[in-house]
Amino acid sequence: MSGMERTLSLKDMLAGSGCTPRTVRFYEREGLLRATRTRGGHRAFSPDELDRLNFIVALREAGWSLEEIAELLATRGTATNDREACQRLDRTLSARLGELERKLDVLTRLRADLEGTRQALAVCRDCTQAAPDRACCLGCTRLPEPAELPRGFRLTWRGEG
Template sequence: MRIGELAERAGTTTRTLRYYESRGLLPARRTENGYRTYDEDDLRLLRQIRTLQDFGFDLEETRPFVECLRAGHPAGDSCPASLAVYRAKLSELDTLIEELRFIRAQVGAQLAGAEAQLMTETQPRCEFGG
């Protein structure tokens, strides 16, 4: 299939496909007349990349998954390098979750303090907002 069809089937743009090609994630096969040509395996690569990006992986983090598929494995996450990326991403997410919990606790404390202060104030109440 040609680049336009692949882009349509993958739900992306030809510009994105050219970018992936320039980054070495998508093979650059050409016909005799210079047209890019792709097959179902390339569509699988793109679906893997897009799924991972939907999960928050950056483009470079998808590389081990793509390489695993290119090596003939049935899934992009059936290689040790892919599992290592999963582990690193989980660690990153755990850190972000902890940071968000800390920030949430601070915002909650600020809110509680502000509400307590509001209850003891004798000045006119602000009518803006809720």
């Protein structure tokens, strides 16, 4: 395309993001994405919109609401000047980074617990092979004391014992 900026089709946006057509159309309707139309009426996105879409998807996966994302993306445009925009954006990002750190701590602890649960469950696999209906866990000597077992294991496998 001589002189023209390359555009992305809806199909390109889907391939580059893993989103569904419905999601891309929804974000466009909500004003989070911008598309022009080809002569044939198809959506045409700038490459920056794919980057924007992937950023939106990441924020959504991190737990942000659409309203929070829209507000973040509009910060500079809604501020009276760049100084105000910079300050607002910095405050928002600082608060959200704190929230992310707390979530990361929780997720790190949860991952360790669930990995430990899988390891303990691997020990139980032998017993369930020998007694598939209901293995007797009460006198088990192959696992540590219940208090030393991961919480996930205690609550899912040993919860009935």
